[in-house]
Amino acid sequence: MYLLLDVGNTRTKAVTYHNGQFRPLTEVTAETLKDEAWQGVYVASVAAEDKISLLKQKLELGHVPWHLLRSEASAFSVTNCYQMPEKLGVDRWLALLGAATLFVNTDLLIIDAGTALTLDWLNDKQQHEGGWIIPGVRLQQEAVISNTAKVQSRPGEANSLRLGNDTHSCVENGALAAVTGAIRLAWQLRPAKHLLLTGGDAEKLTTYLTDLPVYHDPLLIFRGVARYINS
Ligand SMILES: Nc1ncnc2c1ncn2[C@@H]1O[C@H](COP(=O)(O)OP(=O)(O)O)[C@@H](O)[C@H]1O
Numbered sequence: 001m002y003l004l005l006d007v008g009n010t011r012t013k014a015v016t017y018h019n020g021q022f023r024p025l026t027e028v029t030a031e032t033l034k035d036e037a038w039q040g041v042y043v044a045s046v047a048a049e050d051k052i053s054l055l056k057q058k059l060e061l062g063h064v065p066w067h068l069l070r071s072e073a074s075a076f077s078v079t080n081c082y083q084m085p086e087k088l089g090v091d092r093w094l095a096l097l098g099a100a101t102l103f104v105n106t107d108l109l110i111i112d113a114g115t116a117l118t119l120d121w122l123n124d125k126q127q128h129e130g131g132w133i134i135p136g137v138r139l140q141q142e143a144v145i146s147n148t149a150k151v152q153s154r155p156g157e158a159n160s161l162r163l164g165n166d167t168h169s170c171v172e173n174g175a176l177a178a179v180t181g182a183i184r185l186a187w188q189l190r191p192a193k194h195l196l197l198t199g200g201d202a203e204k205l206t207t208y209l210t211d212l213p214v215y216h217d218p219l220l221i222f223r224g225v226a227r228y229i230n231s
Pocket residue numbers: 007008009010011012113114115116136137138139198199200201
């Protein structure tokens with residue numbers, strides 16, 4: 001049994017991996033992990049470096065081998081287009097590797113709706129063609145709130161594209177419009193066979209993209225991690 005961790009800028013997601021099966025863990029504490037004989041911990045982290053050593057201590061898993069994954073120029077017949085490949089967020093790299101297990105040699109637009117919203121294109125030769133990074137749904141709201149005097153709102157659950165009629169609804173719905181608008185522009189500029197969506201806001205966003213071939217997969221990054229375990 002392996003423990004897989006995806007450490008993002010907002011929260012840490014965890015799954016167990018055994019015989020090709022993923023099982024999400026809702027609680028990740030020393031107490032909930034202590035009874036398992038872990039074969040290894042695989043970590044995809046875009047957080048500050050010191051966060052991992054703290055996590056290792058906190059989870060009391062110092063005796064288990066930890067593997068910190070890094071973005072590469074190429075692996076598993078997938079290529080990374082960055083001139084400095086290690087600079088591509090490892091979550092984005094693993095999402096590309098995960099996507100290529102679901103749809104082999106297929107044009108894909110891969111979107112991770114996390115703290116930031118990342119959009120990456122993978123072509124049918126499994127070459128990463130590049131992408132975009134924009135503020136995610138919550139950051140869109142925070143950007144306006146923290147840089148203006150009179151938008152005294154608080155980031156909330158953006159749940160509608162209707163025209164707002166007070167500051168709060170204008171900020172919330174505007175954030176959703178910015179994100180879904182960027183996704184639609186991405187699709188218009190360069191459509192693909194499928195639009196793969198993952199991340200904390202993925203489920204919410206699918207509601208506004210029902211006319212596009214959206215494939216929602218909460219495990220996308222972990223599918224990428226599993227390729228390193230199986231290799
Ligand atoms: N239980 C939750 N805790 C925190 N954020 C959540 C939760 N469920 C959905 N979200 C949404 O997910 C976003 C973070 O997505 P996530 O993929 O976890 O980010 P990251 O990978 O950057 O840590 C938040 O901005 C929030 O809108």
